[in-house]
Amino acid sequence: MAKRTKAPADPFSHRVLAVVRRIPPGRVASYGEVAKLAGRPRAARAVGNIMKTCGRPDVPCHRVIAAGGRLGGYGGSEMLKRSLLVAEGIVVSGSRVRELNRVRWTVGKVRSTKSE
């Protein structure tokens, strides 16, 4: 045996997709946050690339935004991303998410949609 079947291959990309998939509706996570949770706090850029190559409908890539609440990009259709976020109840102003502190997805922080 001694064969671990196969090398870890891409635990990173796989991890990123898993994290994004865990993002609940009405919540958003930044590329850097996802990257950090995936095990690469400096791979925010790579995360963005993976989002593009994800090709998984179970991965709400539109819920992944840039740092500071910026929309980031969306294949050139960031207006679509903005609409999707707003449609989920997220307040977006221009190219900036408002109340980021409220929509920011945090692990272990299950805050109801109730305004506090």
Place this chain on the structure above:
DNA sequence: ATCCTGACGCGCC
């Protein structure tokens, strides 16, 4: 294997 690009992040001008 090497080079370049790319849905980023942060600092600086």
Place this chain on the structure above:
DNA sequence: AGGCGCGCCAGGA
């Protein structure tokens, strides 16, 4: 406040 540059990581040619 907005724009520019450098750094970091992964995937594709």
